[in-house]
Amino acid sequence: MSTTDPIVSKPLHVTVNGIEQPVEDIPEQLMMLDYLNEYRNLTGTRFGCGIGVCRACTVIVDHEDGRSEEIRTCITGAHYFEGKSIRTVEGHATRDENGDVAKLSEVQQQFLDHFSFQCSYCAPGFVNAATVLVERLQREPVPRSQLEATISDALESHLCRCTGYVRYFRAVRAAVLATPGTTVEG
Amino acid sequence: MPQFNQSRRRFLKHSVVAGVSTYVASLASPSFAALFEQDILSPTAQAWRPGTGMKFRLDGIAKVTGSKVFARDIRARDMPHWPDTQAHAFIIRATRCDRRYQGIDLSALEAAGLAPDRVVTAEDMARDNIQVPEYYGPAFFLPAGETPLYLGYPVALCIYHDFARFAVAKARVRAAEDVVVYGEQTPLPEKPPYGAFRYIRVGGDTPYAPDRFSALQETVLYPDFRKRHPVWPQALENGKDSQRAMYHANQLAEQLDMPPDDWLVFEAEYQTPYIDHFAMEADNANCWFDAEAGDMHLVCGSQSPAELVERMAELHSASTFASGRLFLHPTYTVGYGSKDNSIFPYYGLIAGLYGDGHPVRLANDRYEQFQATMKRHPFTIRNRLAVERETGKFQIFKQNLTANGGGRANFSNSVAFVGATAAQGIYYMPNSDLTATAEFSRMPEAGSMRGYGTIQTMAATELMVDEIADHLDMDPFELRLANVFKSGMKNTQGAIPAGHLRGEEILHRARQHEIWTQRAARKQAFEADHPEQRYGVGFACVQKDFGHGAEGVFSEVRLNADGSIEVRNTGAEMGTGYSTSQAAVVAQWLGQPANTVHTAETEWDDLAMTSSGNPYVMSQSEQEAAQTDPRWTPMLQQASSASNSSYYLSFPTIEAARVIFRHGLWPVALEYWQRGIGGGQAAPYVVREQDARWEQGKLTANGMEPLSLAFLAERAHATGRVTGAMAHAFNRWEWSRADYRIDGTSENLPLDGLAVRYGDGASQQKKARMTSKRGFELLTRSNPYFPPTQRNNAGVTYYSACATLVELAVHTGTGEVSLLNHHSFLECGNTIVEELVSGQLQGGLAMGIGHALYEDMPLYEDGPGNGTWNINRYHVPRASEVAVWEQSADILPPLSRTDPPKGIAEVVMIPVVGAIGNGIAHAIGHHFHRLPITPERIREVL
Amino acid sequence: MAGYRQTLAALVLAVSTGTGWAASQATAKQIERGQYLARAADCAACHTAEGGTPYAGGRAIETPFGKVYGTNITPDDEYGIGNYSADDFYHVLTQGELPDGTQLYPAMPYTSYHDIAREDSDAMYAYFMSLDGVHVPSPQTDLAWPYSMRWTLNFWNWMYAPDDDAGQRRAADNQRGRYLVDTLGHCGQCHTPRGRLGALKRDRHLQGAVIAGWQAPSLEAEALAARGWDDASLREFMREGRSRQGSMYSEMYPVFHHSTRYLDEDDLKAMSRYLLGENPPAAAHVAQTTAVDDSPGRQLYLNSCAGCHGADGEGAPHVASAMTSNTALRLDSPRNLVKIIHDGIDARAFTGYERVQAMPGFGDALSDPEIAKLATYLRRRWGGQQSVVEADDVAELTGASD
Structure with missing residues (x-):
């Protein structure tokens, strides 16, 4: 019987929510979702389908040029993120010295005010997708008349089983409209 | 391992079952938070806006920031008293039912250095005497040498002490085709049906006259089975009830076979899809068996924690594992029924037992979830409906349905008969003969799921009514109005539904809506603009029962001297906003919501209640004998399901708050208002309790000075009045009642158990009576009334109504259906938190749209039991498919402020199904009988 | 992204004459057969827009010469082929010339369809005439000069049409396979390399080509076997759109979606036999190396x-x-x-x-x-x-x- 270790590991350097994570040996075939859940105990990023369809596992990659991008961690290896900086749902609100929530992000506050989610299992993916959208619109505003269609395009692939999406979409519209520079007349 | 501090262990002991002490603390409850320092619920004060209600969900901040709210989020290191190392497990399942199972071959894993640290099979179950609870059916693991009864039958559980090897091994086992070893070919498994039920009713001359025969009056029929076919009693006009039933059934059948000339007898067979819950949190459990201490600890999401506590303790007790205590930590979850009486947590428990001291996490991935969790029953429904052509009046309704229950019975019997008893929808049926059969098959088990048999039957009824209207060349609203069920009429079981039925009112409203009135003009305009599409408008309306037919609920409300309120209740939070609404319901009596809410509480020793017998099938004499024990109730605790939370689970909470109001707050308010000479400010007016109102958080009545809750609470405490109440209520389509002597006053209350607490300033005499473990005085009821057991035959009596109008377009080339818009009408009594109600409606509509248009799977070898299904093939509706920006709804105002809040989580998903089918018929002229209505099926008829 | 299928659409201008021909003259059996043949000929892939009504045209097709559109071939009198006679239809199909003499762009594979039997053409005609006419115009073509000049096409036809009979060598006693692959299926339109002006190289029949950036691989028996194909997997691939070799992607997906999934098993066998030969070479086992x-x-x-x-x-x-x-x-x-x-x-x-x-x-x-x-x-x-x-x-x- 072979006794070679089936798991090959190597160090991973990644920044999560602005904090450089402790460097440790991570299996080369580990998915990022498992890294966050099992190695970092950040469980807000959720396993839904494991094949990149439902997007409950979406996090944000922050690029050096200021762009932010959604990425699915259930189908992306942890080592893809070597040297990268990501945001997870745990990192959006500002927190006090005890780690308690002091202020929600605009997107989170709108989700709360609109009773957007029910079970909330998909909420992390929606928070991240909506945040990426708001940040994109700050760079590239759209005419107000196209806002609903823009939201529909941006969030279409995110699945929710509880809510029928209505309160998510209305909240995202409110978050966009509450963020200056995201829409232009027309 | 962190030091476990015994003094901080404030788990509440639930009870002793079969020698095992059981303890329950939900992760959100203070008793656990003391250990866990985890607080999911926000302080109510932040969320409450006097006059308008809740500004946000109490669990909202935790949920939107990614806090640990699901069992899925919990790891060993999150449990302060658990070891830190988390072990992981997965289940290997057999995917063939045509061969004998021989065993498993893990040699490839072993060769790769990936052998499990522990493998658990049927042999371990036998050796250690671990028996499946009877309710769950055949054994946990299939013994070698047997043929699997259903696709996906577990054969082994593999435990790994580290995640990295677990993850690689699981992927390899999934990809390998030779891990499960099969032997010789055997016949496909067959079993008799799980059960069958027949409801026959022959009405009197008018809907209000006594019935000639009904299930409520006489009997439901339960046939014997011979060679899997039902054998009905002999028909005798003057025989026993069951024989008379058959006599009437035969009479009705003859009329249907040889109808008068002026009748239309419509016949059709409807088929409903095989639906997965797709609860996004897949089933999981995390379990640690502390062999040294003999303690079992289990974290899992459940809609029925009380059921787990009882059956798990029994399982433990019978096993060879020395276990004295069971700690259950139910978490917030999501289920739509899938986490109600689910077998899954028991596999989690087994994983823990064989974890060699490690906490073991068993968490389905999505393939496993499709393979193993219960589904919505596919129904085949054969309907016959006789209609008088001239008037459109329904005459005789005959239905024969079979519900495919899959490999474990679960709630299949109940789903089948609930489906049949709901089939009449919003219509009065003068005569009916409804037969429901729940069948075994080798498909993965079907169980409780939102809709629970009624989405199948009522959607079929609504499709049928529109098709009949076409046959009669009658306006579908006219036909509906001609037959609409009115208050005081009897349902197909012979029972009179509770309260005022508002289906007729909804019909009148919907008929005036522009989607309906403009449909001809809009069709013309749309089709001119879109030559490849056909426009259609469809309508459907249903009323749906809510509740199980036996509800047992505990609740505790406490008012502290500072005016803060605490609520403890048995219900579980499944995403519906239950915790938020429980906080809110006390406001009607106490003027503000509860500051703390503890859900999924199962320990209620203070009330010392006992139960015996089965509430559904016990005889009247058995009940009468039992109820002489003043602590007896037909049912202690029901699961959180069947849309029961807003009405039933809130009920004792509201009653407890009312007891505090009447015996604590009102007397001190009156005293205050009557201070001074000549009766004080109250003297010039007549001040009555029924005029009491909470306005802007303060109590007033007949113009008296508004008083804050804090002010009143302080005085109620100071004067030793009632400041806390713990109550139990039982409902069997009506509430049990009893007399109680409360603080010197007698009252008849809809409760069968009650204990009260007096304020801090109570007399020594009163304090001496507060002897229960939480310091309550346990009252002893007198003159108890329990709903007669005959009411079990009623089927259902509590209804809420919902209707949906749909605008859609059918592409004639591709067969694709686009939902352009929809508008719903919902009647739900008084809403507790309106945003939660409309949120349920919007979510239910999406689920109904999936049922009507998108969701389906093959049942057997190609279906989810083979372990390869995921949501790339199973289409859950997307935002673009639900008219997300266009949809709208009217929530009907309550009849008065005293309407009860009604359960609506299921009814909201049903009418959209019929409305879509009817809209497609309007668009292309074809009435479909089979759901979902896919593009292929549409192309076939075009 | 442009696909190779997209280089091949027909351009049929809405100019038509003819006698008209009532669908009611056709038997149900003839219509059914016509539908089967229209699928085998994969008319829909070019004449159906994504998400559009079958055969109502409207699909945009990028070609090296410019953009052309699949036309509406439903029996609409104004925008479709409602005024075609069966003779007209046969002539267009096999000669690439409209009833008024207008020459079609060679994106219409009439060089492959040249051998379509008259009775098959009539059955297809009956089928198309049995459809509901869809009253939508075909978008106007947008070709670069000189390709917008239709007279150049006559020159093209003179050089290259009709189709070669290179497949005859492979057919042996399997004329059905050849008919399905070369004539109706017009596989060579993508899988046979083309010369500079777009005509197929007859001497390299089905040897693979690059079209619009994608490789349409060789369908020769040895090449198929080298890539791991055998009779069962080829048939599975055409029937299911997927096999262990992969799934239909890019421009093969519409071929599957509109055509091969509808073919009966005998025809799939005939095609497989035609491609792999009477004695198929063994599918190669490719060594996996870690x-x-x-x-x-x-x-x-x-x-x-x-x-x-x-x-x-x-x-x-x-x-x-x-x-x-x-x-x-x-x-x-x-x-x-x-x-x-x-x-x-x-x-x-x-x-x-x-x-x-x-x-x-x-x-x-x-x-x-x-x-x-x-x-x-x-x-x-x-x-x-x-x-x-x-x-x-x-x-x-x-x-x-x-």
């Missing part, structure tokens, strides 16, 4: 691919193709592999309940050198192809489709 697992491509694979395709390339049934038996890895050219990695594959529905989610494109996430390393690894690890894919190759192959 020797390359220390190359940089391995980690790229684990990072971006293994989540669906499996750490060991095993794939997931009904979800993601296996690498271990994947035909795209075995092609000499890395062209298709590189384009798929770069652009991804759209979500698609296959037969029955089969649906495959979209494969994301990695053009943004991975650099050209990374894609080159990944492609090299994949081809070596599972495809038996040892050549090194260079970053420049990636740039060249993917530049066109950006």
Whole structure:
């Protein structure tokens, strides 16, 4: 019987929510979702389908040029993120010295005010997708008349089983409209 | 391992079952938070806006920031008293039912250095005497040498002490085709049906006259089975009830076979899809068996924690594992029924037992979830409906349905008969003969799921009514109005539904809506603009029962001297906003919501209640004998399901708050208002309790000075009045009642158990009576009334109504259906938190749209039991498919402020199904009988 | 991205004469047969817009000469072929000339259809006439001069039409297979290389071609076997759209969706026999090697691919193709592999309940050198192809489709 270790590991350097994570040996075939859940105990990023369809596992990659991008961690290896900086749902609100929530992000506050989610299992993916959208619109505003269609395009692939999406979409519209520079007349 | 501090262990002991002490603390409850320092619920004060209600969900901040709210989020290191190392497990399942199972071959894993640290099979179950609870059916693991009864039958559980090897091994086992070893070919498994039920009713001359025969009056029929076919009693006009039933059934059948000339007898067979819950949190459990201490600890999401506590303790007790205590930590979850009486947590428990001291996490991935969790029953429904052509009046309704229950019975019997008893929808049926059969098959088990048999039957009824209207060349609203069920009429079981039925009112409203009135003009305009599409408008309306037919609920409300309120209740939070609404319901009596809410509480020793017998099938004499024990109730605790939370689970909470109001707050308010000479400010007016109102958080009545809750609470405490109440209520389509002597006053209350607490300033005499473990005085009821057991035959009596109008377009080339818009009408009594109600409606509509248009799977070898299904093939509706920006709804105002809040989580998903089918018929002229209505099926008829 | 199928659409201007022909004259059996033949001839792939009514036209097609549109061939009098006679229909189909004498662009594969039997043409005609006419115009073509000048097409036809009979050699006693592959299926329109002016090279029948940036691989028996195909898997691929060799992507997906999935098993057998011959060469077994697992491509694979395709390339049934038996890895050219990695594959529905989610494109996430390393690894690890894919190759192959 072979006794070679089936798991090959190597160090991973990644920044999560602005904090450089402790460097440790991570299996080369580990998915990022498992890294966050099992190695970092950040469980807000959720396993839904494991094949990149439902997007409950979406996090944000922050690029050096200021762009932010959604990425699915259930189908992306942890080592893809070597040297990268990501945001997870745990990192959006500002927190006090005890780690308690002091202020929600605009997107989170709108989700709360609109009773957007029910079970909330998909909420992390929606928070991240909506945040990426708001940040994109700050760079590239759209005419107000196209806002609903823009939201529909941006969030279409995110699945929710509880809510029928209505309160998510209305909240995202409110978050966009509450963020200056995201829409232009027309 | 962190030091476990015994003094901080404030788990509440639930009870002793079969020698095992059981303890329950939900992760959100203070008793656990003391250990866990985890607080999911926000302080109510932040969320409450006097006059308008809740500004946000109490669990909202935790949920939107990614806090640990699901069992899925919990790891060993999150449990302060658990070891830190988390072990992981997965289940290997057999995917063939045509061969004998021989065993498993893990040699490839072993060769790769990936052998499990522990493998658990049927042999371990036998050796250690671990028996499946009877309710769950055949054994946990299939013994070698047997043929699997259903696709996906577990054969082994593999435990790994580290995640990295677990993850690689699981992927390899999934990809390998030779891990499960099969032997010789055997016949496909067959079993008799799980059960069958027949409801026959022959009405009197008018809907209000006594019935000639009904299930409520006489009997439901339960046939014997011979060679899997039902054998009905002999028909005798003057025989026993069951024989008379058959006599009437035969009479009705003859009329249907040889109808008068002026009748239309419509016949059709409807088929409903095989639906997965797709609860996004897949089933999981995390379990640690502390062999040294003999303690079992289990974290899992459940809609029925009380059921787990009882059956798990029994399982433990019978096993060879020395276990004295069971700690259950139910978490917030999501289920739509899938986490109600689910077998899954028991596999989690087994994983823990064989974890060699490690906490073991068993968490389905999505393939496993499709393979193993219960589904919505596919129904085949054969309907016959006789209609008088001239008037459109329904005459005789005959239905024969079979519900495919899959490999474990679960709630299949109940789903089948609930489906049949709901089939009449919003219509009065003068005569009916409804037969429901729940069948075994080798498909993965079907169980409780939102809709629970009624989405199948009522959607079929609504499709049928529109098709009949076409046959009669009658306006579908006219036909509906001609037959609409009115208050005081009897349902197909012979029972009179509770309260005022508002289906007729909804019909009148919907008929005036522009989607309906403009449909001809809009069709013309749309089709001119879109030559490849056909426009259609469809309508459907249903009323749906809510509740199980036996509800047992505990609740505790406490008012502290500072005016803060605490609520403890048995219900579980499944995403519906239950915790938020429980906080809110006390406001009607106490003027503000509860500051703390503890859900999924199962320990209620203070009330010392006992139960015996089965509430559904016990005889009247058995009940009468039992109820002489003043602590007896037909049912202690029901699961959180069947849309029961807003009405039933809130009920004792509201009653407890009312007891505090009447015996604590009102007397001190009156005293205050009557201070001074000549009766004080109250003297010039007549001040009555029924005029009491909470306005802007303060109590007033007949113009008296508004008083804050804090002010009143302080005085109620100071004067030793009632400041806390713990109550139990039982409902069997009506509430049990009893007399109680409360603080010197007698009252008849809809409760069968009650204990009260007096304020801090109570007399020594009163304090001496507060002897229960939480310091309550346990009252002893007198003159108890329990709903007669005959009411079990009623089927259902509590209804809420919902209707949906749909605008859609059918592409004639591709067969694709686009939902352009929809508008719903919902009647739900008084809403507790309106945003939660409309949120349920919007979510239910999406689920109904999936049922009507998108969701389906093959049942057997190609279906989810083979372990390869995921949501790339199973289409859950997307935002673009639900008219997300266009949809709208009217929530009907309550009849008065005293309407009860009604359960609506299921009814909201049903009418959209019929409305879509009817809209497609309007668009292309074809009435479909089979759901979902896919593009292929549409192309076939075009 | 442009596809090779898209170079081949017909352009039929809405000019028509003819006698009219009532669908009611056709028997139901004839109509049914016509539908089957129209599917075998894959008319829909060009004459149906994505999500549009079948045969109502409107699909935009990029060609090296400019943009043309599949036309409305429903029996609408104004915009469709409602005024065609059966004779007209046969003439257009087999000669590429409209009733008024207007010459069609050769995107219409009339050089393949040349051999369609008259009775088959009549059956197809009966079928089209039985459809509801769809009153929508075909969009106007947009071709660069001189190709917009239709007279040039007569010149083209003089040079190259009608189709060669190179397939005759392979057909032996299997005329049905040849008819389905060469005539109705017009497979050669993509899988046979073309000359500079777009005409097929008769002497290289079905030997593979590059069209619109994609490789339409060789369908010769030896080449198919070398990539792992045998009779059963070829038939499965045509019937289901998927097999262990992979799934239909790019412009083969519409071929499956509109055509091959409807063919009966006898016809699939005939096609398979025609392509593989009476004595098919054994499907090659490609050695898998873990020797390359220390190359940089391995980690790229684990990072971006293994989540669906499996750490060991095993794939997931009904979800993601296996690498271990994947035909795209075995092609000499890395062209298709590189384009798929770069652009991804759209979500698609296959037969029955089969649906495959979209494969994301990695053009943004991975650099050209990374894609080159990944492609090299994949081809070596599972495809038996040892050549090194260079970053420049990636740039060249993917530049066109950006």
